Amino acid sequence: MAAVDYDAPRTAPTEPETESLDLLQERRERKTDDLADTDFADDYILPGFDVLDEELSTTVVPVQPDEFRCGGCFLVLHRGLHAGVHRGQDICRDCA
Numbered sequence: 752m753a754a755v756d757y758d759a760p761r762t763a764p765t766e767p768e769t770e771s772l773d774l775l776q777e778r779r780e781r782k783t784d785d786l787a788d789t790d791f792a793d794d795y796i797l798p799g800f801d802v803l804d805e806e807l808s809t810t811v812v813p814v815q816p817d818e819f820r821c822g823g824c825f826l827v828l829h830r831g832l833h834a835g836v837h838r839g840q841d842i843c844r845d846c847a
């Protein structure tokens with residue numbers, strides 16, 4: 752079973768992994784302590800998260816010309832799923 756050597760580190764939480772995490776956290780805490788609330792401390796927060804958050808909140812896709820918002824389920828759907836108009840509102844096939 753030679754593959755065990757390769758699989759073991761992935762399936763079980765290994766010491767090196769947890770160790771490095773602890774080290775990172777320790778380091779971050781120390782930096783935050785030393786630098787208090789300086790801007791530099793912000794660099795130690797994983798940069799990806801903020802960017803992701805911003806993208807999620809700013810990426811608002813308007814209803815496209817070939818789309819409509821269903822008055823029943825309030826989903827924006829493709830015109831191909833348009834079933835008709837009910838009480839002045841577009842209705843999709845699912846809600847019709």
Ligand SMILES: [Zn+2]
Pocket residue numbers: 821822823824825826842843844845846
């Ligand atoms: Zn619907």
